[in-house]
Amino acid sequence: MERCMSVSETLKQMSGVALTGHGGLEMLQYKTDLPVPEPKADEVLIRVGASAVNNTDINTRIGWYSKKVKEDTNAGATDGFGSKVDDDASWSGVPLQLPRIQGADCCGEIVSVGENVSPDRVGERILVRPMQEAFGSVRKYQCSTYGSECDGGFAQYAIARSNEVLRVESDLTDAQLASFPCAYSTAENMIDRVNVRAGETVLITGASGGVGSAAIQLVKRRGANVIAVCGEEKMQQISELGADRVIPRGSDLLSELGPDAVDVVIDLVAGEQWPQLPDLLCRGGRYTVAGAIGGPLVEMDVRTLYLKDLSFFGCTYQPRHVFENLIGYIERGEIKPLVSQEFPLCEIGEAQQVFMAKQFIGKLILLPPEDK
Structure with a gap:
């Protein structure tokens, strides 16, 4: 197959973080002289829209994924946790290859392709699947994160494997589309894994964040x-988003709801309140987790787990159908984007500070x- 001329052959440098x-x-470090990457075989080059x-x-930047870190995310969000985390501070538990262009979310347009990719894909509007199959692995649950194990979307141009780049047909802006991949695929994966069914009652912690x-x-x-559980100042907005009941963060959940009150817990917080969650689940209930911003270490009475026949699901790996389903929801208008604020890429530091303050929804x- 004849290779299309790459943008990197005409545009040599780009801006990125x-x-x-x-x-x-x-x-x-925001740079304006990064090389525009060249798509290899089975890859595409994307002009990033947002x-x-x-x-x-933030967890990757500060090294929070290291097993040496016991604190919550905010404990190191500004200054990090020092050099002690360098050996295992990544999703995969191996040293991160630096420098790295982060950015798990990526919306854009395919502008050139490598060998084995149809030139007809040039011009497609796309979303990149953030949680991808590990390259070269055939074992289930082996995965890599876009912007962690490979460079991601914090740049003008990005490379991705063609089979991890999905076309999307939508009238939404690039900014709106970029709000979906990481947060919504994480949430959909949790919901899919525990098979949430109509009529069930689901408790969501950290409900005002992107995933929640x-x-x-x-x-x-x-x-x-x-x-939904969230900060008191955000309760009205969370109710308007569709929650049937909203409980202020920090409340005694067992006093509010009583034991055996919910079928499913979708947990993004963990932390000190975690021991109440198994008690809230009904017999045969399901617990799913994909975050621990309140602290990764919790105390559990194992008797609750087995005497109530509970099922626990840790959710990182995402089957391909999860992201394909998400694309369908977007195209059919079944979900809506929640964009709180837009920043130019060069202001990523300010954006992360706003993120860490947790005073927004979405x-x-x-x-x-834009290219000059």
């Missing part, structure tokens, strides 16, 4: 009832500069 090490915001800020970007607010829409889409979007 390089993560140079684990630590504070100073580790994010990306977004996620917990995983996505989960509200996706659970309601399946006809289930939502009990997603913070990063817009790269």
Whole structure:
């Protein structure tokens, strides 16, 4: 197959953000002289329209995924956790290859393709699947994160494997589309894994964050009832988003709801309140988790787990159908984007500071500069 001329053959440099090490915001360096990447076989080159800020970007920057870290995310969100985390501070538990262009969310347009990819894909409007199959692995649950194990969307141009880049037909803006991939696929994966059914009652912790607010829409889409937990100042907005009941963060959940009150818990927080969650589940209930912003270490009475026949699901790996389903929901208008604020990519430090303050609902979007 004849190779299309790459943008990198006509445009040599681009702007982007390089993560140079684990630590504070100073580790994010905005550069205007990064080389435009060249798509290899089975890859495509994307002109990035928009990306977004996620917990995983900050967790990776500060090294929170290291097993040496016991604190919650905010404990190191500004300054990091020091060099002690360098050996295992990544999703995969191996040293991160630096410098790295982060950005798990990526909306854009295919502008050139490598060998084995049809030139007809040039011009497609796309979303990149953020949680991808691990390259070269045939084992289930082996995966890699876009913007962590490979460069991601915090740049004007990005490379991705063609089979991980899905076409999307939508009238939404790039900023709106960029709000979906990471947060909504994480939420949909959790909901899919525990098979949320119509009429069930689902408790969502951290409901005002990107994943939590996505989960509200996706659970309601399946006809289930939502009990959301969030900061008191955000309760009205979360109710308007579709939650059937909203409980202020920090409340005694067992006093509010009583034991055996919910069928499913979608947890993004963990932390000190975690021991109440198994007691809230009915017999045969399901617990699913994809975050621990309140702290990764919890105390559990194992008797509750087996005496109530509970099922626990840790959710990182995403089967391909999860993202394909998400594309369908977007195209049919079954879910809506929640964009709180837009920032130019060069202001990523300010965007992450706003993110860490947690005074918003939905997603913070990063817009790269247009080509000159």
